Amino acid sequence: MPRRAPLASLAPPPWLVRSLRPQPAPVPWAAATRAAVAMSLPLAVGTAAGHPAYGALAGMGALSGVIGDTADAYRMRVLNIAVPQLFGAVGVTLGSLVHGHGWTAVAAVTLVALVSGMMSTIGAVASVSGLLLLLNAVIGAGLPLPGAWWLAPVLMTGGGLLVLALALLAWPLRSGVPERTAVATAYRNVAALLEAAGTAHARQDAYDEARATVTASLNKAYDLVLARRARDRGRSPDLVRLIAELNAITPVVEAAPAAHRYGERLPPELPRAARRLADAIARGPAPHPGNLGLPGEVPDDDGAAARAVYQALRHADDTLADPDPLTAVPADDRLGRPAALRVRARRATRNVMLSGASWRYGLRLALCIGIAQALVSLVDVPRSYWVALTVTFVLKPDFGSVFSRAVLRALGTAAGLVVAAAVLPAADRGWWDVPVVLVLATLIPALTPRGYGYQTAAITPVILLLSDVLNHQGFGLVLPRLLDSLIGCAIALVAGYLLWPESWHTRIGHRLADAVADTAEYVECAFGAPGGEPDPAARARMRRRLYRDLSDIRTEFQRALSEPPPMGARAAAWWPLVVAVERIVDATTAARVRVRHGAPAPEGAEAGEVVRQLRELADGLREVEVLVPVPVEFTGPEDSVLEPLRQEVAAARAIASPRG
Incomplete structure (x- = not known):
């Protein structure tokens, strides 16, 4: 008697299930x-x-x-x-x-x-x-x-x-509300990221999800504020304050990878303070009382990440409470010049x-x-x-x-x-x-x-x-x-x-190669390119652009995963490398935070070695058949601040290397 096919064989293919699954969204x-x-x-x-x-x-x-x-x-x-x-x-x-x-x-x-x-x-x-x-x-x-x-x-x-x-x-009653709401949402998502990063034994997948949410909310906030600034004549105090708040959130976001990477538990007062700032931003240009619930000084037993978040939140609070932000915020901010959009x-x-x-x-x-x-x-x-x-x-x-x-x-x-x-x-x-x-x-x-x-x-x-x-x-x-x-x-x-x-051959490898090459430039910028210390604003813009590009690659993956084989299978095979590149950027940012708060700076040769390995990885990803040799041999000391970054680079190259 012939055996019946199992019921599992009648199930729709995974790519169709992913396409039909409704996306969560409010009405x-x-x-x-x-x-x-x-x-x-x-x-x-x-x-x-x-x-x-x-x-x-x-x-x-x-x-x-x-x-x-x-x-x-x-x-x-x-x-x-x-x-x-x-x-x-x-x-x-x-x-x-x-x-x-x-x-x-x-x-x-x-x-x-x-x-x-x-x-x-x-x-x-x-x-x-x-x-x-x-x-x-x-x-x-x-x-x-x-x-x-x-x-x-x-x-x-x-x-x-x-x-x-x-x-x-x-519009006459709600002018500026969408921009304020977007910036406030970014602060709330950053608070959730701080909680995910500052929890003992934090799960990597929970942290990655929180970071992706922060990136998406920052992209939206930047786009809305830039679009409004590009069309406003003169300098609006409310708009300048929003720009300053976006500038102030950068060191908070940079500190989260440091806390997560080195297992540093952040005090719960910090996420609560970020949420209070979000509420104040959403309320509008009314005077802000400046009550974040933070201690007057950073406790001595807090680590580098906690100190960085504390200082950034204090700065954001002062900016929000400033009655005249036009005199406190420089005209050339970290968002870029408005004319860039028109050009x-x-x-x-x-x-x-x-x-x-x-x-x-x-x-x-x-x-x-x-x-x-x-x-x-x-x-x-x-x-x-x-x-x-x-x-x-x-x-x-x-x-x-x-x-x-x-x-x-x-x-x-x-x-x-x-x-x-x-x-x-x-x-x-x-x-x-x-x-x-x-x-x-x-x-x-x-x-x-x-x-x-x-x-x-x-x-x-x-x-x-x-x-x-x-x-x-x-x-x-x-x-x-x-x-x-x-x-x-x-x-x-x-x-x-x-x-x-x-249309049915994935081009994600070329997008990833560009992201890896940009990551190499970010490492070079973070630890000093030839010619002196890099500009912090330039480094912040580079990091923002990197995370935006990686967010776009994630979106491309969501599209590719809904394709039938072979494109869906190829996209799934590339996914671990996308995560690895994101972690390289995080490790770079975490190392920079530790150096800024007292850790010994790496030698120029150490950073150059990492940059060289990343560029070799980018070149290999651009080949028709991926050609990235492993293992990777680094010569820097094991107690260097770059050691976690070197480990992430080695892991990425192992993922991208051809299987034997």
Whole structure:
């Protein structure tokens, strides 16, 4: 009698389980309310005026605004919503002009896809703008729109700007609140890091998780403060105080690796003081009483890390209590000059036409859109524009793994169609649509942070209902929508994924090699490059950039791990080395803290030896086959402050070395 296959063999593969697992996130009630009002109000007005199709078009524009409503700072919301709406208006205009023109429409939409793909490599706002440019061009070319040629872009843009207007209602009352909240959150996360680092026998995984959370919160705080400073004229006292608080948190973050590395238990008063500072920062520019609950002086039995944290928190407290921070904080701070953002944006825009990466992605997207448009021109596919729409949403590598997005798109669409089948009866549309859209729209911001599949499941019934207001097909839209999505996913997988080896061969080794090379520069900077003692501010900026790069590599790993073999397996094999590089940076920072608080400084030859080993590791990671010889032989004394760093470098080289 044949044996039955074990039930474990029927379980979904790990990469799919990781993709389907919902991400923990709070419900954004304000965004959900804005989505409900912005998408249902135009439909209600259009229905009352006897033109529900016009309301549906404005609702579609509001949907794109809801998807782009992801920024915390009000100034960034203007960019994230308003700029893409302008490109969306251009897209729907171009699409409507070539609607019904056969192969001319195919060529025009394919050209738009090329431009959209190249735009997506410039930055986040440009990526969303390129996405909306192509989406609306596809809609205009594939769907007969009511009214004159200019009416659809006006209505859709108006719907998106309604979302922006609702998002900016509280700006006069909450100006600066997102920035203060981000800095306060960074302090709270640093308090948790101090607790993880200062606990006896602290687990390495708990410390690594706390450090990753601190890095993410600091990245967000830096981005918000930099964006606001780049647009503010003059020097705002509140903004300067936030800059000073971010500067003051640097030595606190640097002391945590020292406490963790050397098993130094931090007094519980220090994390509590950091939380009190976070509460004071969140309250705003009101006078701060300066009561942190810290002793007047550092106890003699505390170690170097505790002394560093104590001094940094005292400095942060003094800065927050200073009634005139403009006279206390230098103009050139550790965040970098604001003009750097504008120069970087101009350089990216100027170089996009010369970038091989932008051309490759643009050609990939244009190829897939061209195939989709040609297919629906040759084959009678109902509601054919859904095929190209699916390709556009799926083929966005900067939004995540193309393969997993295709799978999640199909699954999310199927789940959304179950809901759509209940709200798309064969009866004529009317006022019933308004409360249905009101309820369904709230699910889009609520489910979007959970994952791409959940976002798709929330968007599908809304967009189908709005489309039905234009076409009056009722339940007949459901099955064609599923078929079109499956066709679009297949095109994206074959023409946009499998035919491009760079999409399924992990490039994480090159990213890691760059991080290792930067780590070598950081070691050199931390222990004195030729020419004298390094600038502390320059060292702090270098460390921040390193942790930001490593955070980006972690994000890349999350995308790669959701791919099927071999890419997912290769990414998993690289993961221990990513952790090892992070620990090298931590060990460097810890050694620097100990030197600053009395430990003997290492000889220049010792630091040079570590730098040489790291650069050799970086060169080996850039090879097609990793060539990093082991074992590593260091000649410095075992009691040197660099000994833990040398151990981490040796461990990293052992991980990266080829197996026998």
